[in-house]
Every structure is written in C-alpha cells, then in structure tokens.
Ligand SMILES: Nc1ncnc2c1ncn2[C@@H]1O[C@H](COP(=O)(O)OP(=O)(O)O)[C@@H](O)[C@H]1O
C-alpha cells in the first residue's frame with residue numbers, strides 16, 4: 001500500500017511585507033489526526049503561516065498541498081471544498097458581533113448549508129454543550145460574554161463543521177491561568193473526540209507539552225527544529241534552549 | 257528623497273488607490289447581481305440604511321425646500337418673476353437638491369457607519385473568519401449593503417422630494433402670501449416625469465457610490481481603532497466627492513440641449 005500523503009503540507013513558503021521578509025522557505029507537515037504545536041517568538045510569522053495555509057493570505061512563493069493535491073492547481077470550487085475541511089479558532093475569537101451566540105455557532109449551517117433555523121439552533125446548542133456553555137448563553141450577543149466564553153463559542157463554531165484539521169492561534173493568550181487550562185483541556189478532548197488534526201500556535205510551553213504530538217519551532221522564517229515535546233529540553237539547539245528556558249540573552253534577539 | 261521621485265510615488269499611489277477602488281466596485285457589482293443572495297442581510301441593511309435615515313433626510317428636505325422658496329422669491333422679485341417660486345422649487349428639489357442632499361446625508365450617516373463596521377470586522381479578523389466558514393465577504397457583507405443602498409436611496413429621495421416641496425409650500429403660503437391651490441397647481445403643472453425620474457436615477461447611482469466607498473475603505477483598514485477611524489473619514493470624504501462628480505456628469509447627460 002502506498003504511503004498516504006500528509007493531510008496538510010506547506011512547502012518552502014516565502015512571504016514578505018514590503019521590505020520585511022517574514023517567511024523564508026518554511027516547510028511543515030501535519031498528518032491525519034496529528035497534533036502539531038508551532039512555537040516561536042512574537043512576530044516571527046506564526047499567524048502568517050496559518051493564514052497562508054487557510055488561503056486567507058497568498059504566499060509569494062511555495063506550495064500548499066492538501067491530501068497530496070496542490071492548492072494552486074485546483075479550480076475555485078475544488079479549493080473551496082478542500083479549505084472547508086479546515087476549521088480555525090482565531091486569536092481574538094473573531095465572533096460576528098451582529099449575530100447571536102447560536103447564530104455564530106451555526107453560521108455555516110444557516111448561510112452555507114441552508115439548514116432551517118430551528119434545526120440549526122438545535123445543533124448549535126448541542127455544540128455549545130460540548131464546550132460547556134448552556135442554552136441560556138445561546139441568545140446572547142458576543143459582546144455580553146467573558147473572554148473565556150467567547151473563546152468557547154468560537155471553538156463551538158470551529159468544531160460544528162466537523163473539520164479534519166483545526167488551527168488554533170494562541171487559544172489561551174489573554175485568559176487567566178485557570179481558564180487557560182480549562183480551554184486547553186477542552187481543546188485536547190474535543191480534538192481527540194473528533195479524531196481531527198490540530199495545528200496550534202502557542203507561547204505557553206506547558207500547554208505545548210500537554211497537547212503536542214510534535215513541536216515545531218519557527219525562527220528566521222523557517223522551521224528551525226521539530227520533534228517530540230519530550231525532546232524540547234534536550235534539543236541541543238541553542239535557539240530552542242533559549243526559548244524553552246525563556247532567557248533574554250542568547251542567539252535570539254528579543255523583539256521589543 | 258528626490259522631490260521628483262516623491263511626486264511620482266504619490267501620483268502612483270493615488271492611481272493605485274483609484275484602480276483598487278474601481279476593481280472593488282466592479283466586484284461589488286458582480287456580487288450584488290448574482291446568487292447567493294442573503295435576503296435576511298439585505299433586509300437588515302435596508303432597514304438600517306433606508307428606514308432609519310428617514311428623519312434626517314426628511315428634515316433636511318423640508319428646510320432646504322423652505323430656504324429655496326425664500327431665495328427664489330427675493331431673487332425673482334428683481335425681475336417680477338415671484339410667481340415662478342413653485343415651479344423652480346419643484347425642479348430644484350427633484351432634479352438636484354433632493355438626490356444630492358439625501359446622498360450627502362447618507363454619506364455622513366451610512367458610509368461612515370459601514371466603513372467603521374467593516375473596518376472593525378477586518379481588524380478583529382471577522383472577515384477572515386467569514387472566509388474560513390466558506391462565505392465570501394463580498395457577497396455576505398458588501399452586496400447586501402450595496403443592494404440596500406441602491407434600492408432605498410431612490411425611495412428616500414421620493415420622500416425628500418415630497419417633503420422638500422412641502423417646505424417650499426408652507427413658507428410660500430404662510431409668509432409669502434401665495435394662494436395654496438395656485439401654488440400646488442403650478443408645482444404640478446409644469447413638472448415632467450423626467451424631472452423626478454432623472455433624480456431617482458441619480459439617487460440609485462449615489463446609493464451605489466456611498467455604499468461601495470464605505471465597504472472599500474472599511475475593508476482596507478488596518479492598524480486597530482485608529483485605522484478604523486481613518487477608514488470612516490476616508491469613506492465619507494470620498495463618497496461626498498464622488499457624489500458631486502457623478503452628479504455633474506449625470507446632469508450633463510440628462511439635460512436636453
Ligand atoms: N497584513 C499584514 N501586513 C503587513 N505586515 C504584516 C501583516 N501581517 C503580518 N505582518 C507582519 O508579519 C510579521 C509576522 O506576523 P505574525 O505572523 O502575525 O506574527 P506571530 O508569529 O506573532 O503570529 C509581523 O512582523 C507583522 O508585523
């Protein structure tokens with residue numbers, strides 16, 4: 001049997017904004033059901049990498065391959081189908097503030113799949129229950145929710161489409177440590193239940209160790225190191241060491 | 257930097273902006289004219305753009321109609337033409353002031369609000385979120401606003417026409433001693449369908465311009481709250497300038513020679 005291609009492969013991505021070269025030949029793969037954690041300093045291009053993978057931003061060069069098929073070679077409709085297999089939890093939640101919580105969660109059902117509103121709402125309430133939000137929250141608007149509840153609502157929205165791969169952009173940044181840990185636990189269990197793959201950006205090494213099958217560190221526009229989280233402390237790489245131990249002095253210049 | 261290079265660079269960036277706006281407008285038009293149509297979004301925007309603008313547009317029209325009547329009366333008195341007040345008021349309102357003033361009020365009220373809303377959605381990644389939910393922001397956000405503005409602005413202008421004429425009527429009857437029935441007869445007698453019709457065509461075009469400018473500047477905004485504020489300002493200014501320019505062009509096309 002031939003080896004299955006990875007679910008997502010980013011090949012030699014380059015991306016510059018004006019004179020600023022952010023990605024310089026970044027390559028990264030995510031396998032089916034695999035949890036990959038992307039670490040690296042602020043502004044190194046972690047968010048840019050996943051935006052390129054999601055088709056939200058164009059790379060200057062390089063290739064995005066989904067299930068062995070290059071995105072660039074696909075027709076518009078094929079592209080849409082391929083990208084619909086991905087879910088995304090944005091850093092700030094990115095909930096639609098003109099829509100109620102349940103309408104946010106059921107967005108794809110209402111506006112894409114034209115499920116009637118009653119049925120869509122029932123599914124939304126089910127998805128909200130999975131992220132431990134009660135049906136009373138469903139009628140509220142996002143502005144009335146706490147940060148943790150907004151994250152959970154966004155998570156419910158991301159899992160409702162039953163994606164094969166979910167991207168998490170700093171899911172716990174800006175939350176208190178207890179809420180952060182609860183969100184981490186929730187993400188791990190949801191990802192496990194769905195059997196989907198995850199690509200998570202985080203600064204939080206404790207959570208990286210908890211949720212990762214593989215950790216990849218971005219530096220200078222490339223993946224500098226990747227390996228199992230248990231190897232983070234023994235990477236033998238001075239850059240990774242500096243990041244893992246959180247030291248300001250070392251080969252990485254602090255980005256102030 | 258060499259001054260010629262600076263002039264060249266800013267000229268290029270202006271043309272780039274105009275080009276980007278033209279491409280955006282074309283895509284907005286294409287999205288507005290083809291399915292999927294988000295009926296609930298269109299309805300919501302029609303309420304917001306049209307219905308909630310009724311008070312401002314109505315008040316503007318009453319006052320401008322009244323002021324116009326007074327001005328025409330004093331001016332007309334210089335060559336014994338006071339009796340033409342009703343005819344000129346209704347022509348001025350339907351062909352020019354109704355559509356232009358309603359559009360300008362909406363540029364202030366609606367373009368700015370659209371730019372701020374879409375700008376906020378841009379900087380808080382809601383636009384990206386829409387795309388990850390397989391929804392085209394051009395169709396979901398821009399098309400409903402453009403359609404709503406194109407449909408509701410002519411309706412608002414009909415109201416503005418009626419109220420503007422009424423403003424002129426009230427002033428003329430109360431303080432200029434016009435006979436009410438004669439005033440109304442003169443208002444209607446010389447009015448042609450084309451006077452109202454061209455005004456409504458203008459209104460639809462202005463509606464398109466002001467909605468597209470709101471969406472375009474909102475979509476381009478970057479850099480947090482400040483960027484959103486700048487987008488709103490740019491939307492109002494560019495919508496107003498385009499409305500005046502388009503008004504001249506259309507007037508030149510519509511007047512019979
Ligand atoms: N749309 C954009 N326009 C210009 N510069 C951008 C844009 N998006 C990101 N950048 C720049 O690219 C770099 C990487 O950004 P990002 O991927 O968001 O960093 P992070 O690794 O912290 O997520 C940053 O220096 C940022 O300023």
Ligand SMILES: [Mg+2]
Pocket residue numbers: 046047048091169
């Ligand atoms: Mg980021």
